[in-house]
Amino acid sequence: MKIHEKYILRCIELAKNGLGTAAPNPMVGCVITVDDQIIGEGFTSPYGGPHAEVNAIHAVSDKKQLKKATLYVSLEPCSHYGKTPPCADLIISHGIPRVVIGLRDPHDKVDGKGIEKLLAAGVEVTCPVLEMECREDHRRFLTFQEKGRPYVLLKWAESADGYIAPKSDIREKEPKPYWITNRYSRQMVHQWRTEEQAILVGTTTAMMDNPELTPRTWVGKAPLRVVIDRKLKIPGNYHIYDNKAKTLILTEEGPGPETTPGVEYSTLDFSENLPKQICNRLYDRQVQSVIVEGGAKTLKSFIEAGLWDEARIFKGPGSLGSGLKAPAIKGKELSREQIGNDLLRILRND
Numbered sequence: 110m111k112i113h114e115k116y117i118l119r120c121i122e123l124a125k126n127g128l129g130t131a132a133p134n135p136m137v138g139c140v141i142t143v144d145d146q147i148i149g150e151g152f153t154s155p156y157g158g159p160h161a162e163v164n165a166i167h168a169v170s171d172k173k174q175l176k177k178a179t180l181y182v183s184l185e186p187c188s189h190y191g192k193t194p195p196c197a198d199l200i201i202s203h204g205i206p207r208v209v210i211g212l213r214d215p216h217d218k219v220d221g222k223g224i225e226k227l228l229a230a231g232v233e234v235t236c237p238v239l240e241m242e243c244r245e246d247h248r249r250f251l252t253f254q255e256k257g258r259p260y261v262l263l264k265w266a267e268s269a270d271g272y273i274a275p276k277s278d279i280r281e282k283e284p285k286p287y288w289i290t291n292r293y294s295r296q297m298v299h300q301w302r303t304e305e306q307a308i309l310v311g312t313t314t315a316m317m318d319n320p321e322l323t324p325r326t327w328v329g330k331a332p333l334r335v336v337i338d339r340k341l342k343i344p345g346n347y348h349i350y351d352n353k354a355k356t357l358i359l360t361e362e363g364p365g366p367e368t369t370p371g372v373e374y375s376t377l378d379f380s381e382n383l384p385k386q387i388c389n390r391l392y393d394r395q396v397q398s399v400i401v402e403g404g405a406k407t408l409k410s411f412i413e414a415g416l417w418d419e420a421r422i423f424k425g426p427g428s429l430g431s432g433l434k435a436p437a438i439k440g441k442e443l444s445r446e447q448i449g450n451d452l453l454r455i456l457r458n459d
């Protein structure tokens with residue numbers, strides 16, 4: 110493997126530390142080397158904090174070394190004033206002579222301007238390097254920039270015979286989830302929740318499961334809970350109103366007369382394509398990714414609208430015999446993994 114590629118791969122690895130916290134900024138990794146030795150590394154701080162390049166430069170103890178260094182970064186350095194000053198200026202001010210970039214940044218405020226700034230200052234620039242791998246790492250950010258919508262992950266659990274829930278007459282009276290998967294899969298789902306900006310469920314799921322939709326067995330940020338509730342029928346004592354995470358109710362009714370802490374309302378036109386409106390609404394709120402956790406009707410509407418990027422489907426070992434059929438989906442299978450007795454398949458909408 111070429112030296113450039115080795116360090117861009119390391120940048121991609123570092124970037125993952127910003128998953129779930131950097132957004133709506135891209136999660137980026139940066140490595141600084143001298144004579145094929147790493148002298149500094151960094152990744153994007155939680156939103157509003159320093160970018161990867163700033164953190165990597167700060168990590169270099171002897172700043173004089175920067176005058177003969179190569180800086181590797183998984184995304185083009187920024188050239189504009191956002192919440193922080195431009196990284197391209199910082200690189201130039203330290204006299205770093207060579208910059209290797211994984212991918213050009215399509216964000217309209219950057220889009221080649223970072224590279225131009227570096228070149229104009231006499232910096233030697235190589236771009237792109239491992240473009241496909243960088244695109245994969247930046248898939249949430251790129252979907253947001255290029256398609257103008259959040260990256261949509263679908264997730265559900267189905268029984269061995271393809272049901273996501275049993276018939277309602279064998280459910281307990283008290284609203285709670287009917288568990289198909291084991292506790293390891295469920296903990297994995299909690300980890301996934303910390304990695305995305307929002308989590309969405311349909312009205313019937315909210316009514317029948319009274320879900321918490323929090324990442325409570327994993328450390329990390331809780332995503333925005335987004336719940337479809339056309340007629341505002343979900344009772345006020347249900348978990349989504351418990352203020353353990355922020356909640357957005359999508360309704361045709363508009364906000365109720367009383368305000369509930371942590372709850373916001375957004376009005377949709379229920380006669381139109383709902384998934385598209387939901388994506389638009391989340392885009393306007395800078396939500397870069399959403400995990401749609403059900404139920405079947407909600408998942409199907411995203412599949413039918415073609416508004417999904419990735420599906421994570423668990424198959425539990427038990428059969429239900431009858432019940433609510435899991436959605437049908439066609440996609441490219443990326444992986445198959447056994448989580449105890451559960452089979453996890455990951456598909457991409459390619």
Ligand SMILES: NC(=O)C1=CN([C@@H]2O[C@H](COP(=O)(O)OP(=O)(O)OC[C@H]3O[C@@H](n4cnc5c(N)ncnc54)[C@H](OP(=O)(O)O)[C@@H]3O)[C@@H](O)[C@H]2O)C=CC1
Nearest residue numbers: 265266273274311312313314339383403404405406407410
């Ligand atoms: N195993 C698993 O992974 C999961 C299982 N479940 C189970 O699934 C069941 C619920 O699934 P399901 O019955 O399909 O219901 P959903 O949770 O998908 O909710 C469907 C309702 O939400 C509203 N809604 C959702 N999408 C749209 C849309 N595109 N356009 C208009 N309205 C929409 C409508 O409410 P309205 O008609 O009131 O306007 C609709 O009837 C429960 O039994 C739950 O336990 C749920 C999630 C995951």
Ligand SMILES: Nc1c(N[C@@H]2O[C@H](COP(=O)(O)O)[C@@H](O)[C@H]2O)[nH]c(=O)[nH]c1=O
Nearest residue numbers: 266287288289290318320321322323402
């Ligand atoms: N039944 C089922 C799932 N159900 C999903 O999890 C939600 C419950 O979330 P919470 O209340 O936060 O634990 C529920 O409403 C539904 O969206 N998920 C799974 O991984 N496996 C399962 O077998």
Ligand SMILES: [Zn+2]
Nearest residue numbers: 160186187196
């Ligand atoms: Zn920057």
